[in-house]
Amino acid sequence: MTEPLPSRLPLGFRMAAVDAGIAAGDRLDLLLIVADEACSASCVFTRNRVVASPVALSRSHLERSGGQVRAILVNAGNANACTGEEGDLAAQREADLVAEALGCPVEQVLIFSTGVIGSRFPIEKVEAALPGLLLELDAERSPEERVQRAAAAIMTTDTRPKIARHLLGKDEDGPQILGIAKGSGMIHPDMATMLGFILSDAQPSLLLQGLLQAAVQESFHRITVDGDTSTNDAVLLWVSGKAEEEEEVLFLEGLDETCLSLAKQIAGDGEGATKLIEVRVSKALMPTHAVTVAKTIAQSLLVKTAVHGEDPNWGRILAAAGRAGAPLDTRKIRVGIGEVCLYEEDHPLPENEEAAKRHLQGSEVLLWVELGTGEVSASCWTCDLSEDYIKINAEYRT
């Protein structure tokens, strides 16, 4: 899942990251991305009913600007969520500061935050860091380094930066899609589920919101780490159109691939994860059936711990499939791990358990179920559940 680092940024964008001292320790925690001029963006936000101040602000700014965005400011270390009116004022102040520095209308600035919920947001640290951050935009750094720093600056409990890139043209000089993301805890489908920023210098002819919704549906909404959903999460698609035009179909495919790559990187880097798990459900009657069963299996703690223990415990997969609520044919259902089938025609196949066990020893695991009711397939991704997940989350704040 390692992606080649870009040798140039998408045309029309600059990005810079600094250590503003918001997140604990010596690390980058404040990211600014600036478009040369305001250009089209669309954003999918968390569906949590409790939303952080920056989410409320960015939603309203996007509406007021008609989806025209000049800059985004993102911090790690503090979510600015459940911080009351003071939090709202802090997010507003951040946008004001950026807008003033760039000389653009304030509604063209979006704010994103991730980190601890309910701690006062240290707006004075953003104020102090902003001049350096603006200078850093033009500092001498390679595009590779810029993207690495940007992806690192938005991490929370992630163990590695998440970057995906897709070339839309024939070579490095053509239009591209570049995405960075952060995830780890509080990752769950049906929500925007994390921070993702996807930039492109192409100019898709279809509405951005439709494109993004479709891509998110099959990627970020198909991953789960712990079933929790943050108050802050968002995926942004932002296009400058500065590169030469490409066919629509290529943009769609590239966007899908970029989102899926980022989503899988997030699932594989779930808190405490040692393995990326794909749950593939096929022979379903309807797409919703396949997705429901795949998600239920992907969310089963018993399945996730069995994978962690490298135990080919197909009974837990079957039990999870059974409680998903989607129709299945108990006589036709087949369950397998990797290349082998472990249960079919209402009978276990214990002779295949050794092969399944070997497959589980790898770092990428496939669990599959055939429902036997139709011809539709869908996959979800998750990670194993380890003692480290508990350690990370029992100690995260204290």
Place this chain on the structure above:
Amino acid sequence: MTEPLPSRLPLGFRMAAVDAGIAAGDRLDLLLIVADEACSASCVFTRNRVVASPVALSRSHLERSGGQVRAILVNAGNANACTGEEGDLAAQREADLVAEALGCPVEQVLIFSTGVIGSRFPIEKVEAALPGLLLELDAERSPEERVQRAAAAIMTTDTRPKIARHLLGKDEDGPQILGIAKGSGMIHPDMATMLGFILSDAQPSLLLQGLLQAAVQESFHRITVDGDTSTNDAVLLWVSGKAEEEEEVLFLEGLDETCLSLAKQIAGDGEGATKLIEVRVSKALMPTHAVTVAKTIAQSLLVKTAVHGEDPNWGRILAAAGRAGAPLDTRKIRVGIGEVCLYEEDHPLPENEEAAKRHLQGSEVLLWVELGTGEVSASCWTCDLSEDYIKINAEYRT
């Protein structure tokens, strides 16, 4: 939550447990409960679409016998689930053997199994153990010891037997309700979720199914350990009517209390649990809102790990409440732990965190949320999530 052991069994029932060698190790694993004559029973079964052979058999027996039950046979160590036709035949053979020994119609015998899914059921061990089990029915043992042994024989990863008793009359001589249960892993609402056997020598005038459904709804369906649901689980209510008549209202209350006690014992003994957690949601507009929010919080891994770490992380409680989907008023919502409030009027109350931290150090923890939309309350119960949960489930079968 320790219940006084009964000084006598409900009139009209005998029970016996032996070590049949089905579960690993030196332990009781086969339980027989016999009514002096067939009497009324009702059962709530798992809603999983994949059901074990004994569940299919017992469901059909209850239907054929019109809810008249003479005996139940329960084993731990093997779920007889996903074992195909051979499993069906084994469950049928168990019922045949018991019916033959007691001289009753086979449909008056119910079979329950719990343990590993997908392993061949060792019917020959049941056959070999049955004569001793029948003798054991009349062996000299105190009622206390009988109930202890019965509750121990159905345990899987439980760390302690679960027993609840309620006196319906004025003293020990009056009618009573006696319940035993097993739980631990695969505990989740919306399903029968575990094995529970509730016996009474009272004779309620209302339909058993209605009484049991109502009691289960507010007890077993309000607990969650890991969100998984077994293929086998069932709660049985079985009444002999051998004691003198009591008023209906007392039976209902007693049944509710017995079910709630067993459910809380199960939640508090969840796999790897160190604390019993009550999630109480109040000031909701509708009962379903309160239950939905309470369940979502109770199922949040981030909440459960924070409690394990004794971290008063109210932000995670609020985030879980927000994603539950029930209406809430973000300006009126209040969140607290134990006696103190940690968030109200859109503001954290950090001065109360010390008191919350002290409360979290206890073995019974209360998390509460006021939604601010109405006047309805509901509670759910769960346990903290510890490294031991992972260890138990990563190693359970291997």
